[in-house]
Every structure is written in structure tokens, then in C-alpha cells.
Amino acid sequence: MGLMSGKKGVIFGVANDRSIAWGIAKALHNEGAAIAFTYLNEVFEKRVRPLAESIGADLILRCDVSKDSEIEDVFSEVEQKWGALDFIVHSVAYAGREELKQPFHKTSREGFKIALEISAYSLVAVTRAALPLMKNGGSVITLTYLGSQRAIPNYNVMGVAKAALEATVRYLALDLGERGVRVNAISAGPIRTLAASAISNMSEIFGIMESRSPMHRSVTQDEVGKSALYLLSDLSSGVTGDVHFVDTGYNIVGL
Numbered sequence: 001m002g003l004m005s006g007k008k009g010v011i012f013g014v015a016n017d018r019s020i021a022w023g024i025a026k027a028l029h030n031e032g033a034a035i036a037f038t039y040l041n042e043v044f045e046k047r048v049r050p051l052a053e054s055i056g057a058d059l060i061l062r063c064d065v066s067k068d069s070e071i072e073d074v075f076s077e078v079e080q081k082w083g084a085l086d087f088i089v090h091s092v093a094y095a096g097r098e099e100l101k102q103p104f105h106k107t108s109r110e111g112f113k114i115a116l117e118i119s120a121y122s123l124v125a126v127t128r129a130a131l132p133l134m135k136n137g138g139s140v141i142t143l144t145y146l147g148s149q150r151a152i153p154n155y156n157v158m159g160v161a162k163a164a165l166e167a168t169v170r171y172l173a174l175d176l177g178e179r180g181v182r183v184n185a186i187s188a189g190p191i192r193t194l195a196a197s198a199i200s201n202m203s204e205i206f207g208i209m210e211s212r213s214p215m216h217r218s219v220t221q222d223e224v225g226k227s228a229l230y231l232l233s234d235l236s237s238g239v240t241g242d243v244h245f246v247d248t249g250y251n252i253v254g255l
């Protein structure tokens with residue numbers, strides 16, 4: 001019997017085997033969870049489908065989180081197949097490449113709107129759509145980064161979006177606590193993924209982690225997976241509205 005035996009959930013945000021969401025999927029699968037996966041579009045489907053099938057998933061669904069109809073379709077498929085749901089992993093973010101390259105004060109109205117919509121509002125939309133299926137309570141997690149609280153060069157509008165995301169976690173947690181639905185965020189240290197490749201000074205960031213973080217390295221996808229397991233299982237039954245750092249302690253360092 002694993003920690004997640006009998007539990008069913010949907011993971012949004014696997015792009016390839018380096019995705020943080022894939023690290024979380026592996027940790028949940030090892031503990032017996034049944035997992036449905038979503039992919040952004042056909043381009044991503046080619047990578048996601050074989051990965052999902054390799055751990056026995058048969059619900060592999062298209063979902064662009066900027067489209068309410070695609071979010072609704074995911075949960076109606078899940079309802080037909082499973083009838084109920086225990087967890088959601090939201091591991092989705094997007095900002096236009098130009099917004100991450102040019103100085104922050106040049107952020108466009110449209111670029112700001114898109115980053116906030118895909119990276120923060122989508123947590124509200126997905127959680128709302130999942131709620132009717134969380135009949136016995138549930139656990140929702142999202143992924144955030146320290147750039148929400150500190151100004152980090154080049155993170156730009158994504159930092160603003162992560163600040164909104166973390167506030168969204170708190171408001172959802174307050175709203176849904178009485179239904180037994182918990183909502184938390186993991187603030188991960190830097191990991192080399194497709195999304196991270198949009199940040200131009202990643203090598204510099206890794207160098208700083210090595211020299212300044214208490215553990216003198218960054219985290220792995222599997223370490224984020226293990227912490228996600230805690231937040232998605234009954235081990236964290238008294239925890240909601242939290243932003244939990246999985247960053248080898250970098251956030252506590254002053255200099």
C-alpha cells in the first residue's frame with residue numbers, strides 16, 4: 001500500500017521528461033496514485049503521451065488553460081472515467097520571450113495580461129472546474145519561484161505573475177478549507193527545464209546557488225517530486241495556503 005493508493009488526480013504541465021510536473025508524476029506513481037495528464041497542444045502531445053503511457057496512464061487530454069472549454073472538457077472526461085478526484089498539480093506558466101529579455105519597464109499591456117492569465121488565473125479556473133469532483137476533499141498544488149518576493153534580474157513579469165499566483169493560493173485556501181480542499185504552492189529552486197530556458201541568465205543563477213545556498217547546489221526534479229508527495233498526500237492534512245520552499249535553503253540567505 002502506497003501513500004497515494006486509491007487516490008486519483010490530474011497533472012497539468014508535463015512538457016517532457018525534464019518537466020517538474022514529470023518529477024511529481026513519478027513520485028506520485030511510485031506511491032500508487034492514478035494520474036491523468038494534460039498537454040498544451042499536438043506539439044507537446046508527442047512527448048507527453050509516451051511518458052504518460054510509460055506509467056500506465058490512459059487519460060491523456062488536451063488542455064490549453066487559457067480556454068475554459070478545454071478545461072471543462074478535461075473534467076468531464078475525468079468525471080466519466082473516475083467520478084471523483086483527489087488532487088490537482090498545476091505546473092504551468094508562460095510569458096512572452098520578449099518580456100523576459102527587455103527591461104521590465106518595457107513590459108507591454110498584452111504581455112502582462114497573458115503572463116498573469118496563463119500563470120496565475122489558470123489556477124482559479126482549473127481549481128473551480130475540479131471542485132465538483134473533489135467530493136471527499138482534495139489537495140491542489142502549484143509551482144512558484146522566489147522571483148515573486150524578490151526582484152530577480154530577467155524574471156520580470158513572471159515575478160509579478162508568481163506574486164499573483166501565491167496570493168491566489170492563499171485566497172483559494174481560505175475559500176475552500178471548509179470543504180476539505182487544501183491549496184499550497186512549492187517554491188522550487190532553479191531547475192533546467194524548457195520553461196527555464198526562456199530565462200537568459202540561468203547559468204549565472206546556478207553559479208549563485210552553488211556558492212550561496214546553504215546546501216551549495218540547486219534542487220532536483222525528484223526532490224520537488226518528494227515534497228509534492230507530502231503536500232498531495234494525507235501527510236500534510238493540516239497544511240493549507242502555504243508557500244513551501246524546496247530550494248536547498250537559498251531563500252533564507254541574506255548575502
Ligand SMILES: NC(=O)c1ccc[n+]([C@@H]2O[C@H](COP(=O)([O-])OP(=O)(O)OC[C@H]3O[C@@H](n4cnc5c(N)ncnc54)[C@H](O)[C@@H]3O)[C@@H](O)[C@H]2O)c1
Pocket residue numbers: 012013014015016018019020021039040044063064065066090091092093094118143144145187188189190191192193194195196
Ligand atoms: N524550472 C525552474 O527553475 C522553476 C523554478 C520554480 C518554479 N518553476 C515553475 O514550475 C512550473 C513548471 O515549469 P517547468 O520548469 O517544469 O517547465 P516546463 O516547460 O517543463 O513546464 C511548463 C509547462 O507549462 C505548459 N504551458 C504553458 N502555457 C500553457 C497553456 N496555455 N496551457 C497549458 N499549459 C501550458 C507547457 O506546456 C509546459 O508543460 C512553472 O510554473 C514554472 O514557473 C520552475
